[in-house]
Amino acid sequence: MASSDLGNRRKCRRTRPADSKVDGVSIVAILDKATGPEILLQKQYRPALDRITIEIPGGLIDAGETIEQCAVRELKEETGFVGVADSASGILFNSPGFCNNNFNLVYVRVDLSQPENQNPSPQLEEDELIECFTLPVKSLFTELKRLEKEGFAVETRVVALAEGLELSKRWNL
Template sequence: MSADPKASDAKVISTSPLTNDDARWTKLVLTTYRDPLGKERTWESAERSTRPKNSPIDGVGIVAILQKSTGPELLLQKQFRPPINKVAIEVPAGLVDAGESPAESAVRELKEETGYVGVAAEISPVMFNDPGFCNTNLNMVHVTVDMSKPENQNLKPELEENEFIEVFSTPLKDLYAECKRLEDEGYAIDARVGTLAEGIELARRWKL
């Protein structure tokens, strides 16, 4: 391990089966349902076991745009993800706490993971990450970051002891090309980042 730990210093050592009794964050579920023709079928899926009571979502993803002299930049981060044994390129994100609104969660998570202090400006419809596999969902929250404020000059992230997050930003206009470049370097592109990049590229190509 280097003196300055980076996300890329992590690696998977082993994998093994996990029972629901031993799982802390997730569980496997067998669902029986009836298809449109009346045939009874089953479906295997995963569920988060951490969603707060009465909360419609598990977490939030954060679209934080930094207004710089050279143009708007999207705040991104590098974080090792054991299920894929790769460092992923992600937007800041996190689970909601009990009694917390999506906006409150997004502002809190942004400060904890990156040090930036922002204001929630827009909340997306509820999005499901991979509905064929799990019930995990989130709101994407647009957060405005005022770069002129003193608290956004000397950043002080509040990472947990098991978090190793590298924060960076990239020009919005270059996001699609940057995703391709980072993939070529061996990084995994999180679907939320890739979808943002695709949207920007489609808007550019179709002059929307």
């Protein structure tokens, strides 16, 4: 494709603030429980699919906000948990053949011993219906297969995390 054609291609997102290189963040929050590490997930109805999806928390970045600030804010809003951003990926693209939206994957530490994390209370927007739950990291791949059989749509990021864990096990990495 000629470079002049690039300007004619439709961009599907208009959510990126002028001062940001990304639209938003997706958050990997691992809770260190007595029975082993568990990943924080959510069930959320998505009208485009007319199904309930299994997702990791995330959201759009606000103007003037860093990706770390966005991740901590979104985690609190969607799950009620208070965390600290640990590290982040580079820019990731959802579907570059289809649209230009992108995000950073941010790893957030949640200290379950902190008082604010004892009874987390989400601060959802009016139109958000989100149910938070956790799954053991060790059996994430198997548990997601079970949820798919139950009719849930599993979002790509969650599948990629589970597949990576499964490959690591299979190849003894």
